[in-house]
Amino acid sequence: MSKRVTLSIPDALYRKLEEWRDSFNLSRVFQDALAEMIRRKESLMERFHDDLPQIIARLRQEKREAEGSWEKLGHDRGLLWARSAHWLDLKKTLSCDAHTLLGDTSPFSDAFRKSLEEETAGIDKEDRADFTGTFAAGWLSGVREFWTMVEDKL
Template sequence: MNMAQRITITLPDNLHERLQMFKESLNISGVCQQAIDLAVQIEEIKVRTDIPAMEKAIARLRKQKQEASAKWKQAGFKDGLIDATEELDYLTLKYIGEGGDIEESIPGIKNEPTVKMWIDHFRWERYELEEDYFESEIYTQGWIEGVIHVWKEIKDKL
């Protein structure tokens, strides 16, 4: 035989006042039992959550993140190579190739946007349809590495 256990609950004054209007039509004990049962079921599900499944999900998502990062780093590097060989002028190539701050305008060139704004503009033209999946920081890092690679290859030949 199941024994029922008594517990006491505390209600805020405003809820207690509202409850008084419907006290006769509600099975307060039943309502509380249902609410507690639901809360306990949720906690039981949390405890039973299959940890290996969570670990699989983490590994899968981590792999997808790494693949996306590698994709955008490679795209940035390739675009940096192309821009360095086909687009960038000498001062810009030298500035970036020697580690200039891309958040700043290139010294000696007036009324020019920052290098970062230039990168963002051309990146947007190339990848505007993939904007939701674009990893700007990783792409920019790859782009800079591509430009630096070209600079190192050609600087002594100029």
């Protein structure tokens, strides 16, 4: 028994399809292509099936370590910035979260972006994007740590 599937294709491909429609059995083309893709995925899964839990555990550990180092970098840079930051900028920063910091245009977010750019120089954009939020959270924790050291002395 067969089931119907609806597909979406870009306009340009549809125009080409219209030119060649009579030359193809579209159902057969789709079935063959899908069957081949599934066969490849299943073959890949079979090759890694036994090792997959260990591979996933290793990758999770590496991810935690990478994120931890980015958070530490951010924390250290946040502490450094806070040491010379204006009191009003410190107060504003304390009410931020990482998401706000990443989208803000205030003086302290400019300092954050400069810190981030300096730490990520030479790292490709995709890798940088993976850890920007972690760096921002670390940066804010560094600023907050500094604030807790000085707040009651002001």
